[in-house]
Amino acid sequence: MLVTPVSYTLAVGAAEGPTPMNAFDNALLAAGIGNVNLMKVSSILPPGANYVDAFQIPPGSLVPVAYCSVTSGIPGERIAAAVAVGVSRDSFGVIMEYEGKGTREEAEAEVARMLEVAFEQRQMKLDKVRLRGVDFQVKTLGSVVAAAVLWY
Amino acid sequence: MLVTPVSYTLAVGAAEGPTPMNAFDNALLAAGIGNVNLMKVSSILPPGANYVDAFQIPPGSLVPVAYCSVTSGIPGERIAAAVAVGVSRDSFGVIMEYEGKGTREEAEAEVARMLEVAFEQRQMKLDKVRLRGVDFQVKTLGSVVAAAVLWY
Amino acid sequence: MLVTPVSYTLAVGAAEGPTPMNAFDNALLAAGIGNVNLMKVSSILPPGANYVDAFQIPPGSLVPVAYCSVTSGIPGERIAAAVAVGVSRDSFGVIMEYEGKGTREEAEAEVARMLEVAFEQRQMKLDKVRLRGVDFQVKTLGSVVAAAVLWY
Numbered sequence: 001m002l003v004t005p006v007s008y009t010l011a012v013g014a015a016e017g018p019t020p021m022n023a024f025d026n027a028l029l030a031a032g033i034g035n036v037n038l039m040k041v042s043s044i045l046p047p048g049a050n051y052v053d054a055f056q057i058p059p060g061s062l063v064p065v066a067y068c069s070v071t072s073g074i075p076g077e078r079i080a081a082a083v084a085v086g087v088s089r090d091s092f093g094v095i096m097e098y099e100g101k102g103t104r105e106e107a108e109a110e111v112a113r114m115l116e117v118a119f120e121q122r123q124m125k126l127d128k129v130r131l132r133g134v135d136f137q138v139k140t141l142g143s144v145v146a147a148a149v150l151w152y
Numbered sequence: 153m154l155v156t157p158v159s160y161t162l163a164v165g166a167a168e169g170p171t172p173m174n175a176f177d178n179a180l181l182a183a184g185i186g187n188v189n190l191m192k193v194s195s196i197l198p199p200g201a202n203y204v205d206a207f208q209i210p211p212g213s214l215v216p217v218a219y220c221s222v223t224s225g226i227p228g229e230r231i232a233a234a235v236a237v238g239v240s241r242d243s244f245g246v247i248m249e250y251e252g253k254g255t256r257e258e259a260e261a262e263v264a265r266m267l268e269v270a271f272e273q274r275q276m277k278l279d280k281v282r283l284r285g286v287d288f289q290v291k292t293l294g295s296v297v298a299a300a301v302l303w304y
Numbered sequence: 305m306l307v308t309p310v311s312y313t314l315a316v317g318a319a320e321g322p323t324p325m326n327a328f329d330n331a332l333l334a335a336g337i338g339n340v341n342l343m344k345v346s347s348i349l350p351p352g353a354n355y356v357d358a359f360q361i362p363p364g365s366l367v368p369v370a371y372c373s374v375t376s377g378i379p380g381e382r383i384a385a386a387v388a389v390g391v392s393r394d395s396f397g398v399i400m401e402y403e404g405k406g407t408r409e410e411a412e413a414e415v416a417r418m419l420e421v422a423f424e425q426r427q428m429k430l431d432k433v434r435l436r437g438v439d440f441q442v443k444t445l446g447s448v449v450a451a452a453v454l455w456y
Contacts, residue, residue: 001303001304003306004213021400037350041214043189047212049212058351059395060353061305061306062305064306097173117174122181153455153456156366191343195329199362216341216343244339244363
């Protein structure tokens, strides 16, 4: 089997770019995760995984990550993304992501609500939440990203 | 290289939820794959992989999976998803997924047809098909998922 | 951690198919990557990775790949995809993908421009570019794919 990650961090970023993919790439760079190979996963924190403030991951590494992103070419529009990790003591955790139009506060409130639902559904106690959000007012073409990065 | 999976199962689920991501999460839980880190792959059964009825996979594991899903917020709408695995003796297999509006039977017929095309295209004989589908009539916000889970 | 790939190739393909997923599957077969489990990553070439003309990858292997694809059911429409890998001596590289309507030349020009932006943003010197594109005029239902395949 593939080795299960043992630690995690949260990262958010926002940026402009001349093309949608460049805007997304720049948002990843702003989040500090632009130089690795993100492998999207859905969306569980392995039991006992440790939180760290930031990783130093070698460029090009294959990095499991739960993330969301939104890119907009509508000048003046505010876009937002948020990610939340909920932890249940002595068990695994759940990761939720939300992206859309609106403010950081709205995205954070939404993802917090989603996380509560996820724990209710699993009949697990939500002991601790870590949450990060970002918003950005588009000038020409902008992108936001919010990620829970899993690592070793 | 990453270790190639050696076994597989099929899983389907359907559920309501208060947000699209929660509906999807609940459908994954209903399918029995809600507490792992699904890594989407396209879409080949490794040669010699064994079918098992269900896996006991540790929470948070990185799990290669070919899956499809559809989420709808249109009350009364029927949504469906199906996955089919075709096996050719002494060779690898092919996985096909289909999601859309309609019934389980329609989704299963469609994915079976897609699998036949995939084998014709490869000039391989289709010796055996395993297929699972699911449908769901949306109350408020519903999601269905059909998955071929690859494991070790 | 997951083992970082050490080599790469570029692959493009185009094909018709009776369903969108079959058209995509046929395009992958035309590109020579239809019988493996593609794991989508974004989108960095590990430092020192070697270019090879083509891989012989065992069927069903888990293969990290940066790719783009577009499928169209509009007869007569021309669709295109391109992938570019930029290398900076003594450092990692960056992979960019572009898909859309239009010609191969347009897609290649666009992805080349995106790659330049990505290097400017990183304040890295773009020493060498490898680039492949493909286009296809849809008969009934067609698909194109362009991929940077990472391997070991």
